[in-house]
Amino acid sequence: MAVSILWVDDEIEFLKPHIIFLEQREYAVATATNGEDALDMVSAQNFDLVFLDENMPGLTGMETLARIKEIKPNLPVVMVTKSEEESIMDQAVGAKIADYLIKPVNPKQILLSIKKNVHQHTLISEKTTSDYQQAFGAIGQQIGMARTFDDWTKIYRKLSQWSMQLAESSDSGIAEVFAMQMSEANNEFGKFVKSNYLSWFGPNAEDKPMMSxxxxxxxxxxxxxxxxxxxxxxxxxxxxxxxxxxxxxxxxxxxxxxxxxxxxxxxxxxxxxxxxxxxxxxxxxxxxxxxxxxxxxxxxxxxxxxxxxxxxxxxxxxxxxxxxxxxxxxxxxxxxxxxxxxxxxxxxxxxxxxxxxxxxxxxxxxxxxxxxxxxxxxxxxxxxxxxxxxxxxxxxxxxxxxxxxxxxxxxxxxxxIRVKNPIKVVGDRATSTNLRYKMGKNLNYNAKQVFEVRKPEEAHLPKANVSSSYIFALGNDFLAYPNNYNYYVSYYRDTFQHGGISIExxxxxxxxxxxx
Known part of the structure; x- marks a missing residue:
């Protein structure tokens, strides 16, 4: 559907070249020569954007702007004026205009204003998607080559920045790609922690991060x-x-x-x-x-x-x-x-x-x-x-x-972290109830699926009795008991939990x- 624009100016005949320029780019442009007609048109039709002359006989541009905002509060209005007076600019900005153009305007200014106020979300989404696609490979390389805690902080900063940008994207496909890369990062980070965590407590640890x-x-x-x-x-x-x-x-x-x-x-x-x-x-x-x-x-x-x-x-x-x-x-x-x-x-x-x-x-x-x-x-x-x-x-x-x-x-x-994948664990009544870690004396689990600490003192963790041990879920896993398993899994899947090992x-x- 073509973008619909209303252009309000008491000298609209002089703007015919601009209107033709926009129509050639498949914009639908309606015109009005005064504020009263503009208000009737805004009430009767749906417009995507209004260009509004500030200096018109009858209802002024500022008065028309105020009335438009009463009728359609979210309709973007671009004020067009011959005046460069700061007070008029302040009034217009205070009235929540979308943009401010000073006559004489040129076609590129008009087109840019339309893109900023009508196409901005789509353009940003497309640009963000394109930029992330280009960065995807480099981030993947960083994940594969990460060897130190500092490497992982740099990766997480970069992933967090992309997470914030991609949140504004309407491309569900790129969101899935990012989720896969985040999962890959957590898989590798889990391996890193399993290999290095206990060594961080040694007096001569080379890559010992700041800890709690x-x-x-x-x-x-x-x-x-x-x-x-x-x-x-x-x-x-x-x-x-x-x-x-x-x-x-x-x-x-x-x-x-x-x-x-x-x-x-x-x-x-x-x-x-x-x-x-x-x-x-x-x-x-x-x-x-x-x-x-x-x-x-x-x-x-x-x-x-x-x-x-x-x-x-x-x-x-x-x-x-x-x-x-x-x-x-x-x-x-x-x-x-x-x-x-x-x-x-x-x-x-x-x-x-x-x-x-x-x-x-x-x-x-x-x-x-x-x-x-x-x-x-x-x-x-x-x-x-x-x-x-x-x-x-x-x-x-x-x-x-x-x-x-x-x-x-x-x-x-x-x-x-938002958990997704259940891992079966069997424990006795004294086992801790947290979904991301378990501490107990009779834990039964698949050791390949968790980070196990059989000697809690090596991780400087207390133990309730001599045979206590700890296990930690990795990535977006969560620990589930076999009894009433399906209910347990459906209740906790996609909930935010903590206690285990993930970047987040x-x-x-x-x-x-x-x-x-």
């Missing part, structure tokens, strides 16, 4: 020691692509000083990774040093009740006499974060806020059909995150904090920002 238990000591505390007051925001379940989705919202208030990816410890679950983050210790060392503060998987009590105490103990061990305040927001609307006096709170050397809302989204998506539809795939999940953040009390706090001269650090404990779960953002 070193973040406070090596990344957060040095910033405070330089004389900065720090607001540390730990967003549970926060993936790197989710950070990319909200970065532009934060940009008017904060400038990124440092951005890097570090590795969550295994299991990539809150109980292990977040406790390691705040304790500055691996889970096994936490359990050994603070047995009263460690809760095993099978114990029916909260697993993250002692984060503040673990952080206090870390500061004490390192001789850090920081004035610190800690708060956890675990509900959708927790009220005023840090109470009513944010300025006073931010006088502390370290203000810590743990925010669990994205984790709430993940669990709600598993349990509620409506949430599954709202976050049907990765693109929708990321979009939902951005929408939540834009209207959240957390964003309001971050904006307000920029006026108080602190450094803002945003990070997480682990990411999450393990490679997580650490971002330090300075107020503008």
């Amino acid at each position: 238990h070193n973040v406070m000591r090596n990344l957060v505390f040095p910033t405070i020691d330089k004389g900065n007051r720090v607001l540390l925001v730990v967003i549970d379940n926060f993936r790197y692509d989710q950070w990319m989705a909200i970065q532009d919202l934060i940009a008017p208030y904060w400038r990124v000083e440092r951005e890097e990816l570090y590795s969550s410890v295994l299991p990539t679950a809150t109980q292990y990774a977040r406790n390691a983050l705040f304790a500055g210790l691996m889970p096994m060392e936490i359990q050994q040093r603070f047995p009263d503060l460690w809760v095993f998987d099978e114990e029916d009590t909260g697993k993250n009740l002692f984060e503040q105490e673990l952080l206090t103990q870390l500061m004490k061990r390192l001789g850090k006499n920081y004035k610190m305040q800690y708060e956890k927001a675990s509900t959708i609307k927790s009220g005023s974060l840090f109470g009513s006096n944010l300025k006073q709170v931010l006088q502390n050397d370290l203000s810590v806020l743990v925010y669990n809302f994205i984790d709430v989204i993940s669990h709600a998506r598993t349990e509620m059909e409506m949430m599954r539809q709202l976050a049907s795939d990765e693109a929708a999940y990321i979009s939902l995150t951005r929408s939540w953040f834009k209207h959240s009390d957390l964003f309001a706090l971050i904006k307000e904090a920029s006026a108080h001269g602190v450094r803002l650090i945003i990070t997480t404990d682990h990411g999450t 779960e393990m490679l997580i953002p650490f971002v330090e920002l300075k107020p503008l």
